[in-house]
Amino acid sequence: MPKIVVKFGGSNLRSQEEIHRIVQVVKNYNQPLIVVVSAFYGVTNYLVDALEKAPHDEEIANRTVQYLFDLKIGSLNYFIKDATLLSRTISLIREQLDELKNYLHGIALTGDASKALEDHVLSYGEKLSAIFLNGIFSSQGLESKVSFPETIGLITDGEFGNASADFHLSTNHVRESLNEDLIYVIPGFYGISQDQKTTLFGRGGSDYAAAAIARCVGATSLDIWKDVNGFLSSDPKLVDNPVLIEKLSYNEAAELAYFGAKILHPRTVEPLTDPRISVRIFNIYGELDVSSPLTIISREKSVLSGIVKSVTYSDEFGLLKLKGPGVGLKPGILAKVTTALHLAGINISSVLTSQISINILLAKKDLQNAYAVVSAIELSAVGKLQIEDDISIVAAVGHGITDNYGIAARIFTALATDGINVLMSCSGASPIVSYYLVQTSDRTASVRAIHQEFFEK
Numbered sequence: 001m002p003k004i005v006v007k008f009g010g011s012n013l014r015s016q017e018e019i020h021r022i023v024q025v026v027k028n029y030n031q032p033l034i035v036v037v038s039a040f041y042g043v044t045n046y047l048v049d050a051l052e053k054a055p056h057d058e059e060i061a062n063r064t065v066q067y068l069f070d071l072k073i074g075s076l077n078y079f080i081k082d083a084t085l086l087s088r089t090i091s092l093i094r095e096q097l098d099e100l101k102n103y104l105h106g107i108a109l110t111g112d113a114s115k116a117l118e119d120h121v122l123s124y125g126e127k128l129s130a131i132f133l134n135g136i137f138s139s140q141g142l143e144s145k146v147s148f149p150e151t152i153g154l155i156t157d158g159e160f161g162n163a164s165a166d167f168h169l170s171t172n173h174v175r176e177s178l179n180e181d182l183i184y185v186i187p188g189f190y191g192i193s194q195d196q197k198t199t200l201f202g203r204g205g206s207d208y209a210a211a212a213i214a215r216c217v218g219a220t221s222l223d224i225w226k227d228v229n230g231f232l233s234s235d236p237k238l239v240d241n242p243v244l245i246e247k248l249s250y251n252e253a254a255e256l257a258y259f260g261a262k263i264l265h266p267r268t269v270e271p272l273t274d275p276r277i278s279v280r281i282f283n284i285y286g287e288l289d290v291s292s293p294l295t296i297i298s299r300e301k302s303v304l305s306g307i308v309k310s311v312t313y314s315d316e317f318g319l320l321k322l323k324g325p326g327v328g329l330k331p332g333i334l335a336k337v338t339t340a341l342h343l344a345g346i347n348i349s350s351v352l353t354s355q356i357s358i359n360i361l362l363a364k365k366d367l368q369n370a371y372a373v374v375s376a377i378e379l380s381a382v383g384k385l386q387i388e389d390d391i392s393i394v395a396a397v398g399h400g401i402t403d404n405y406g407i408a409a410r411i412f413t414a415l416a417t418d419g420i421n422v423l424m425s426c427s428g429a430s431p432i433v434s435y436y437l438v439q440t441s442d443r444t445a446s447v448r449a450i451h452q453e454f455f456e457k
């Protein structure tokens with residue numbers, strides 16, 4: 001029977017009320033499913049913190065597993081009335097926690113953790129959630145089974161911290177492993193390298209893991225349950241009357257996520273585009289009607305009369321500026337800089353150049369490292385190297401943005417009317433995005449001004 005892949009995030013696992021709702025959702029589907037689950041809310045951050053402390057703190061191992069156990073036990077006792085099922089679930093959880101404790105203990109003893117070990121430690125949040133949810137499902141009369149990425153053969157390219165699924169190696173095995181008509185519960189966030197090492201798909205990567213599995217099994221859709229009302233025309237914390245976006249194309253969803261929309265991991269649609277599997281977004285606090293998604297992301301490219309579908313922002317980018325009177329005409333500078341950044345494992349998000357300045361857009365967290373790396377190269381044409389980290393990006397996304405005149409003009413006018421200075425802008429790099437760099441102190445006003453121009457007039 002064709003399967004639906006259903007993903008629940010950490011923010012769906014915060015309270016017993018939400019867990020009740022998850023159970024109800026799964027019952028409402030009334031068909032075999034593949035459920036992919038994230039760690040409990042905050043657990044991955046907790047593990048990141050434990051990893052940082054572990055080399056100098058022998059007690060962290062005990063404290064971490066105690067914390068994680070306490071986080072689960074209340075709900076297990078509450079939901080699972082069958083003593084045998086309860087003790088089986090608890091002992092599976094304890095098994096995982098014992099492993100985790102040994103790894104953290106090992107880090108304390110050696111004072112060191114490899115990238116492989118870090119990825120492995122961080123994967124326990126998801127593994128615990130999967131065992132937990134499977135216990136709850138079984139207690140509610142649902143026929144379910146836990147499977148881990150390593151047993152279903154979700155193989156990756158082996159890059160720690162930022163892996164991609166290898167579909168040539170994964171598809172058949174994953175599909176055959178998940179062919180029974182029941183509910184599979186699978187931890188998201190990681191796959192396994194060819195040499196059997198845990199490799200994470202990056203922070204927030206459970207969405208991508210779910211998408212990868214959906215592709216392998218040829219799912220009818222990937223359903224992502226959130227705690228918000230689908231994709232909106234902007235962040236409801238910033239604007240008063242955001243409008244629901246009912247339909248997005250794969251590319252629009254990817255660009256929105258890239259430029260800061262927290263609702264989806266930016267790489268989620270990658271595995272789904274070729275096989276044309278739709279993503280459907282639901283709200284766990286909503287109707288729980290599994291046939292009425294709030295937003296559908298598919299290959300359909302719709303152009304709205306107002307063109308712009310959503311205004312998003314990110315505070316997570318910064319600029320590395322290479323200044324010198326002739327940098328724009330001097331060959332070879334970019335080649336040297338990009339090679340050095342690449343070798344340092346730093347990703348470049350965009351490059352905007354002029355005759356006297358090369359501006360490299362990077363993740364803010366990489367700025368200092370990028371500065372050090374580029375400072376170390378011999379670049380005679382560059383007089384000054386500078387970092388700007390007090391910037392934000394505000395982006396308007398929608399099919400038709402670069403094919404229609406006047407959109408950028410309206411954005412510039414809206415910003416200027418509110419006295420906002422645009423530091424830099426870019427249209428046309430992608431046919432569906434126009435983005436603006438502003439001072440972070442102007443970010444909220446910028447989002448509001450653009451949203452007002454396109455949605456509140």
Ligand code: ASP
Binds near residue numbers: 010044045125203
């Ligand atoms: N738990 C992981 C994270 O916090 C993956 C996810 O939630 O998607 O990044």
Ligand code: MG
Binds near residue numbers: 009010206
């Ligand atoms: Mg997430």
